[in-house]
Ligand SMILES: Nc1ncnc2c1ncn2[C@@H]1O[C@H](COP(=O)(O)OP(=O)(O)OP(=O)(O)O)[C@@H](O)[C@H]1O
């Protein structure tokens with residue numbers, strides 16, 4: 001096309017600036033549509049990233065069985081001292097090992113909460129009593145020193161491995177390896193550090209910050225800390241007796257995860273009443289499916305918002321452009337008299353429409369990037385904005401401009417020059 | 425130079441223009457025959473509704489005859505499509521209107537440059553050419569102004585500069601001085617005289633006998649037909665020599 005886009009573009013912008021309010025109102029639809037597109041993609045991307053990250057950390061072949069505290073028992077009220085017994089037991093572990101097919105490994109985990117001190121520094125991480133194969137099964141990586149070994153378990157030795165984040169708090173200026181720390185009242189030697197987790201899984205998943213962890217051999221934990229944890233609340237002394245907080249079952253093949261999960265649910269439920277359910281089974285593969293479901297719902301909701309906004313926005317733009325064309329009938333006549341071809345007129349109005357919707361698109365992309373940030377803060381949903389999303393969303397706004405601009409532009413181009421010139 | 429020996433710029437042969445108006449049709453041009461030679465200066469006169477504007481619009485390729493044949497610079501207009509007519513308007517024809525018809529959003533200079541936008545090949549010194557033309561009509565100092573900031577006479581001079589931008593062979597003016605006072609009108613007509621002297625073919629529609637008499641010939645229209653052609657005194661030898 002011979003006509004220069006430059007002047008046409010400048011003219012389009014000037015036309016919009018002449019009617020700022022009208023242009024701003026016209027842009028709104030596209031603005032919301034485009035921002036919904038960006039938000040939708042960012043939330044969807046965040047959900048699947050999180051699921052994949054969980055799978056990466058848990059292992060797609062792992063199944064987690066965790067103890068959960070059952071709903072408060074009404075009969076217990078009034079007592080100022082009580083013991084709650086719940087959760088998984090060593091027998092559960094045995095039964096799983098005996099009955100579940102395709103099992104490669106199982107790892108029991110006992111979890112405690114104690115203060116961990118080194119000199120004046122103190123942290124309150126999760127203390128996990130487990131077997132040495134925990135690290136291999138859950139794919140945790142060594143940072144420094146060594147992991148727990150079989151002898152640590154057999155001897156119930158006072159050694160521990162901690163995540164590097166708490167190691168940094170306790171030992172900001174020196175290496176943690178070989179240092180003696182206190183867990184509760186007991187002294188432990190730090191033998192290694194591992195990389196911290198980046199996402200939480202299971203009941204703690206809602207907690208925003210990933211907490212540090214200290215790993216100790218299961219027998220060591222049993223030896224020093226027993227099975228009872230005491231909780232002090234105002235007026236009530238509460239004891240909890242939980243044998244195992246978690247059992248990680250590793251299945252030999254992804255194919256068998258579903259069947260094994262079913263078997264595990266069955267075998268565990270047989271010895272735990274459903275009425276007071278004190279455990280849950282977490283299957284990372286199912287998490288992924290759930291993430292997909294979340295993503296799908298967000299896509300439907302935001303996709304509809306985006307679609308409707310873009311449609312309404314597009315119609316609004318078309319409406320305004322039809323008015324503009326009528327307003328500028330005489331200008332069209334003048335340009336035709338001076339030699340503008342129909343395609344020149346089409347291009348002129350199309351460029352103006354696209355400038356209008358693309359402005360809405362740019363603002364929409366801005367808002368669309370801000371929304372996931374807010375959603376992340378308020379709803380605690382992970383969101384990810386990749387560079388492709390704003391580009392795609394902007395492209396959509398341009399497409400809306402072209403689609404809804406074609407008709408007004410065509411109307412302008414088909415005007416009879418003589419009639420147009422006579423127009424008041 | 426005799427009219428018949430000059431290769432015509434425009435040749436009307438039995439041109440009719442009808443407008444359907446409900447049941448009946450309005451006949452704006454009723455079998456018009458006319459030959460406009462290169463470098464000639466015509467004035468078209470006639471009562472209101474006699475078809476003057478219709479004739480000018482058809483001559484300017486803004487409109488097509490209902491029947492009959494119009495040959496422009498040797499080409500049968502009926503055979504040209506919309507794009508080709510646009511090109512012809514752009515390259516060969518300059519329009520000057522009674523109501524100036526400048527684009528209000530554009531500055532004076534931008535208005536003058538509009539015909540460049542639609543040329544197949546824009547000249548290298550486009551801006552300079554536009555400024556030179558503005559200079560020629562005496563408005564170089566106003567090039568950044570908007571049309572509404574100019575007087576009527578100034579606006580019409582801008583419109584003439586715009587009409588001249590692509591160096592058209594044919595300049596058409598429909599009541600170009602109709603909205604101007606007599607002094608301003610005289611300036612505009614002097615400018616048109618100059619252009620005629622430079623060899624442009626000029627067709628000017630007017631109600632004003634005094635304006636018409638500045639042309640070589642006056643074509644009197646009545647009800648869409650040629651009612652008579654008056655040769656003005658200087659026309660016989662004038663047009664070729666000037
Ligand atoms: N678009 C149209 N539809 C119907 N009739 C038309 C149209 N354009 C012109 N006419 C009619 O054609 C005839 C000639 O009109 P034209 O505009 O050529 O007259 P004119 O000589 O220029 O008149 P004026 O001096 O008032 O400008 C008139 O009767 C007019 O009503």
Ligand SMILES: [Mg+2]
Nearest residue numbers: 476477478598
């Ligand atoms: Mg007229």
